[in-house]
Amino acid sequence: MSVTSNPVDERQQRLLKPREGGARSGRRWALPVALTIISLIWLFPLLLALVNSFRDYAYTAKNGYISWGGFTLDNYRNAWSQGDFGLHFWNSLLITVPAVVLTLFLSACVAFVVARFSWTFNIALLGFFLAANLLPPQALLIPVYRMFRAIQVPFWFSESGTLLNSFQGLILVNVAFQTGFCAFVLSNYMKALPKELYESAVIDGASVSRQFFQITLPLCRPALAALAVLQTTWIYNEFFWATVLLQQGDKYPVTSSINNLRGQFFTDNNLVAAGSVIIAVPTLVIFFVLQRHFVAGLTLGATKG
Amino acid sequence: MASKRRYKGIDQLSKRDKVVVSLMVIVPTLLVLWLVWFPAVGTVLLSFTNWDGIGPLSGIKPVGLQNYIDIATIYPPFWPAMQHNLIWLAVLFFIATPLGVLFAVLVDRGVAGTRFYQSSIYLPVVLSLALVGFIWQLIYSRDQGLLNAITGGTTDWYGDPDVNLWAVLVAASWRHAGYIMLLYLAGLKGVDPSLREAAKIDGASETTTFFRVILPVMRPINIIVIVVTFIESLRAFDIVWVINKGRNGLELISALVTQNVVGEASRIGFGSALATIMLLISSVLVIIYLRIAMKED
Numbered sequence: 241m242s243v244t245s246n247p248v249d250e251r252q253q254r255l256l257k258p259r260e261g262g263a264r265s266g267r268r269w270a271l272p273v274a275l276t277i278i279s280l281i282w283l284f285p286l287l288l289a290l291v292n293s294f295r296d297y298a299y300t301a302k303n304g305y306i307s308w309g310g311f312t313l314d315n316y317r318n319a320w321s322q323g324d325f326g327l328h329f330w331n332s333l334l335i336t337v338p339a340v341v342l343t344l345f346l347s348a349c350v351a352f353v354v355a356r357f358s359w360t361f362n363i364a365l366l367g368f369f370l371a372a373n374l375l376p377p378q379a380l381l382i383p384v385y386r387m388f389r390a391i392q393v394p395f396w397f398s399e400s401g402t403l404l405n406s407f408q409g410l411i412l413v414n415v416a417f418q419t420g421f422c423a424f425v426l427s428n429y430m431k432a433l434p435k436e437l438y439e440s441a442v443i444d445g446a447s448v449s450r451q452f453f454q455i456t457l458p459l460c461r462p463a464l465a466a467l468a469v470l471q472t473t474w475i476y477n478e479f480f481w482a483t484v485l486l487q488q489g490d491k492y493p494v495t496s497s498i499n500n501l502r503g504q505f506f507t508d509n510n511l512v513a514a515g516s517v518i519i520a521v522p523t524l525v526i527f528f529v530l531q532r533h534f535v536a537g538l539t540l541g542a543t544k545g
Numbered sequence: 546m547a548s549k550r551r552y553k554g555i556d557q558l559s560k561r562d563k564v565v566v567s568l569m570v571i572v573p574t575l576l577v578l579w580l581v582w583f584p585a586v587g588t589v590l591l592s593f594t595n596w597d598g599i600g601p602l603s604g605i606k607p608v609g610l611q612n613y614i615d616i617a618t619i620y621p622p623f624w625p626a627m628q629h630n631l632i633w634l635a636v637l638f639f640i641a642t643p644l645g646v647l648f649a650v651l652v653d654r655g656v657a658g659t660r661f662y663q664s665s666i667y668l669p670v671v672l673s674l675a676l677v678g679f680i681w682q683l684i685y686s687r688d689q690g691l692l693n694a695i696t697g698g699t700t701d702w703y704g705d706p707d708v709n710l711w712a713v714l715v716a717a718s719w720r721h722a723g724y725i726m727l728l729y730l731a732g733l734k735g736v737d738p739s740l741r742e743a744a745k746i747d748g749a750s751e752t753t754t755f756f757r758v759i760l761p762v763m764r765p766i767n768i769i770v771i772v773v774t775f776i777e778s779l780r781a782f783d784i785v786w787v788i789n790k791g792r793n794g795l796e797l798i799s800a801l802v803t804q805n806v807v808g809e810a811s812r813i814g815f816g817s818a819l820a821t822i823m824l825l826i827s828s829v830l831v832i833i834y835l836r837i838a839m840k841e842d
Contacts, residue, residue, distance in 0.1 A: 272656050278648065279665035285719065286668065288691065289680050305694050346576070349569035357556055357566070365570070367835050372581040374831045376780045378799040379820040382806050382813055383587035384580060386598070416580035419573055424838065448562040452569075477673030479783040484807050498675045498787050502682070509682070509689040516680045523671040531664065534671065539731030 286520075293513035300510060315514035323501050323515055325494070332476055332493035332522075335407055339414040340471045344464055346415065347422035352452050354423070355430035356438065366424060373420030377480050384413065388485060405486055413481050418474065422467050425540045429463040430456060463540065469530045470537030473523055494519050585824060591817035598806075598813040612818035623819075626796040629710055633717070633797070634778035641718035642774045645725025650755060652726065653733045663730070667723040674720065678784040681716040706794025713784055713795065721777060725770055732766035733759070765837055772834045779827055798823055 292305065299310025319325070350369060354362045388403040398406030433456065441451050457464070482496040489500050498519065505511040526534060558566065595608045616623050652663050669677065684691045685702035692702060702712040736759055744754040760767065782799040785791045791800025798819060805816030 271654060275651055275662040279662045283665045285680055288683055292683060305691055346573040350573050353566055353570050363839060369577060371831045371835060372577050374776060374834060375585060376799060376823050376827050378782060378802045379588055379823040380581060380584040381802060382591060382817050382820060383584035385806055413580055416576050419577060449565045473671055479673055479675040484803060495673050495675055498679050502787060509686055512682055516676060519676050520672055527668060527671045535727060538727055
């Protein structure tokens with residue numbers, strides 16, 4: 241099968257060609273050079289962290305940071321134990337996974353109803369969720385904080401006895417804030433599914449829940465994957481609610497534990513570098529492995545697919 | 546009859562279906578109502594009271610606009626914080642956002658290595674702003690920072706109230722530009738290529754084409770980018786909290802609200818008034834955003 245014989249492919253080939261700075265442009269080197277410089281400037285702070293994280297404090301203290309040498313792995317060992325990263329990563333996991341799953345499930349429910357049925361209150365409902373996503377969280381802090389402190393929960397549910405200082409409370413807040421964005425993205429996605437699918441399902445006597453679980457959700461897999469990646473990053477990176485609702489340092493997820501690290505690592509920049517790299521690793525893995533999904537998730541919301 | 550139901554269109558619902566659909570809407574709605582909208586209303590109501598957060602709710606006395614008057618007159622960090630939020634907005638709006646748009650346009654030209662350029666610029670977007678503040682300490686720290694090592698200076702870039710806001714803004718812009726680039730790039734990919742070709746045939750230069758043809762058709766994404774910039778400037782919090790809990794030159798409204806609630810002195814009414822000011826500003830932005838995002842519906 242010859243690829244070029246296909247007219248569609250040929251058209252795509254043409255579109256993929258660089259639009260400007262092509263062979264006839266006199267300054268065809270200018271753009272790549274400019275972009276390379278920009279990219280290097282943008283990568284620089286991270287590269288600096290990466291390089292210094294492997295360098296010995298005594299060496300850089302003696303020779304200054306503008307030097308080369310003194311490579312060691314000790315910073316990572318020290319940062320890991322001093323920052324108690326094992327505990328904080330575990331906390332992050334316990335918060336992020338349920339929050340992402342719950343957010344996706346609840347937003348899929350709302351999106352399904354909005355997309356599947358043509359009711360008049362649909363737009364208002366979607367607006368109600370999406371607006372919630374955009375409010376500044378600090379503005380809602382006082383009532384949430386006081387409510388959580390006042391709400392008693394059994395000790396088997398949360399060892400603090402209240403929703404304050406509990407993972408469950410934090411997970412609920414994250415879910416409430418993120419549902420709007422996901423519901424919006426998913427409802428746009430679901431609206432594009434052909435109505436005939438539901439028609440035949442209804443004729444076959446499929447209940448609404450069967451339609452949801454066996455038709456809609458499987459077809460939304462790409463959107464759900466993109467949102468899962470995006471939400472994992474966001475909730476892992478979430479700093480404010482975790483900091484104020486979990487007040488005890490040993491309950492902090494990784495991102496909030498930066499609060500304490502800055503004090504502890506204050507005197508040693510190489511520890512700061514190693515700590516930064518450790519904290520960044522999960523999101524960097526997402527960046528390198530699941531980049532496509534991350535970008536898709538972020539741009540789905542802004543551009544309607 | 547194979548099925549008990551007769552087909553009456555896809556919106557027909559059995560009794561059980563009605564319960565399921567109701568639950569699918571009601572459960573998420575209640576959660577958001579409880580943790581977002583109820584607190585929003587609560588914040589506004591509390592802002593007109595003198596509650597100190599210690600006494601019972603029955604001891605609350607309405608004080609009218611007293612909290613707002615106090616904020617404007619006898620609360621020293623308020624005006625600096627307002628000013629800092631505005632500077633934050635100005636820097637993101639006039640520097641970081643245009644930079645992100647420029648990057649998007651450059652990357653969109655599709656020269657060899659585009660993926661590398663694109664990834665490098667948006668790499669900071671996957672990091673939290675708290676971590677960004679932490680990483681930039683390597684550059685800004687007084688004794689061990691790269692900046693002082695190169696210049697031979699002794700400025701404490703995070704500590705000196707004359708410069709720390711600007712130092713933080715460089716770090717925040719580093720992340721913001723990547724974020725905007727990503728959003729804008731998605732918009733640019735959606736522009737009909739024939740528009741560009743038509744402009745080219747008409748002899749328009751690259752610059753003219755961008756400003757006269759591309760920018761106008763990108764109106765929805767332009768507004769989204771602007772609203773995102775405003776919201777980010779209003780929400781800015783993590784990075785200053787990590788550095789010094791929003792004091793000493795880094796006061797921001799969001800940090801003041803937090804200090805008044807979780808700090809030593811919990812002044813609920815007072816903090817609520819600050820939060821209400823945030824809510825008021827954000828509600829304008831939210832309305833603009835909703836109108837754009839939901840236009841098609």
